[in-house]
Amino acid sequence: MNSPLQFGNITLRPLEPEDIDILYQWENDMELWEISNTRSPFSKYILSEYIKNSFKDIYETKQLRFIIENDKNDPVGAIDLFDFDPYHLRAGVGILVHSLKERNRGIASDALVALTNYVTEVLGLKQLYANIAEDNIVSIILFEKAGFEKAGVKKSWLKTPSGWKDEILYQKILR
Numbered sequence: 001m002n003s004p005l006q007f008g009n010i011t012l013r014p015l016e017p018e019d020i021d022i023l024y025q026w027e028n029d030m031e032l033w034e035i036s037n038t039r040s041p042f043s044k045y046i047l048s049e050y051i052k053n054s055f056k057d058i059y060e061t062k063q064l065r066f067i068i069e070n071d072k073n074d075p076v077g078a079i080d081l082f083d084f085d086p087y088h089l090r091a092g093v094g095i096l097v098h099s100l101k102e103r104n105r106g107i108a109s110d111a112l113v114a115l116t117n118y119v120t121e122v123l124g125l126k127q128l129y130a131n132i133a134e135d136n137i138v139s140i141i142l143f144e145k146a147g148f149e150k151a152g153v154k155k156s157w158l159k160t161p162s163g164w165k166d167e168i169l170y171q172k173i174l175r
Contacts (some may be wrong), residue, residue, distance in 0.1 A: 008110035012067070062083060133158055
């Protein structure tokens with residue numbers, strides 16, 4: 001029987017202590033800070049504490065991060081649940097495939113399917129949502145292809161070095 005954490009050519013797995021170096025690289029990639037709303041670098045200490053506490057239940061932390069492994073069991077990205085709301089049965093989702101050579105190979109699409117299977121079958125969620133900058137066309141295409149629908153626009157929501165951007169709210173009703 002297949003796990004809801006596997007789909008296509010990927011597997012989602014929990015964080016492990018040996019992920020510290022790759023998390024350090026990903027979280028401190030300044031090119032991604034605008035997308036992730038990061039303003040300062042993360043230390044290895046902070047990341048190691050995050051990994052140490054990642055065993056805690058999503059009902060306690062209201063968030064959950066999985067590492068995305070490709071078909072060679074190499075970590076290629078991460079997919080996160082955040083703002084988990086067990087009463088309203090919803091959560092936000094964010095995704096990263098870090099390496100340019102791993103992008104456009106269906107990894108993010110497969111990871112979204114696996115995550116959707118997990119939150120439906122294991123957590124019993126009713127919906128997922130994603131907040132995407134208006135100019136992040138790759139993510140817009142990814143989420144629309146995965147069945148997320150545009151639910152609204154937050155005007156001038158994101159302050160960037162080049163000015164203000166709208167943020168689009170995408171939503172997927174699961175059941």
